[in-house]
Amino acid sequence: MLGILLFSSAVLHWGERAVDRGHDATARLAIVQTIGLGLAFLIIQLSTFRHATIFLIIGAHGANVLLGLLMLSYTLILPRIGADVRTARHPMRTAARYWHCIGVGWIAIVALLFLLPRI
Numbered sequence: 504m505l506g507i508l509l510f511s512s513a514v515l516h517w518g519e520r521a522v523d524r525g526h527d528a529t530a531r532l533a534i535v536q537t538i539g540l541g542l543a544f545l546i547i548q549l550s551t552f553r554h555a556t557i558f559l560i561i562g563a564h565g566a567n568v569l570l571g572l573l574m575l576s577y578t579l580i581l582p583r584i585g586a587d588v589r590t591a592r593h594p595m596r597t598a599a600r601y602w603h604c605i606g607v608g609w610i611a612i613v614a615l616l617f618l619l620p621r622i
Contacts, residue, residue, distance in 0.1 A: 504547050505613050511540035512606040515575075515599050522595045527583070530595060534579045537602065541572045557616060564605070564612060571605050574598040 518533025548565050551557075578594045 504544060504551075505609060507540055507544045507547070508606045508609050511537045511544070512603050514540065515602055519595060519599050531579060534575050534595075538572055538575050538579070541568055541575070541602075544568060545572075560612060560616065564608060567605050567608065571598070571602045574601055 514533050515537045518530040518537070521527075521529035521533060545565055545568055548561060548568070551561065575598050578598045581594055
């Protein structure tokens, strides 16, 4: 599961770089792929609910993944996903930063709940 989330972050970073170069079609493809990987992550995550303690932590993370998917979906339907000169908004970058933070959160969860107890 960690690999899926890290790979999705790399794919989204590729999309961010595409936006910087003005390649909106490539960026949209990266968003679609990231959404697919995020959905796969959620499906796998839902199948791992075994213990009540872990349920709350993983459930909260899953809610954040779902919010990240909604943000990416919103970015995908915008007519222009790059920076808006009038308002200085950058929806792709905002959604991507949130997605990358979700990945860092999952690394912390895996380290604390699954790796640390085995040391």
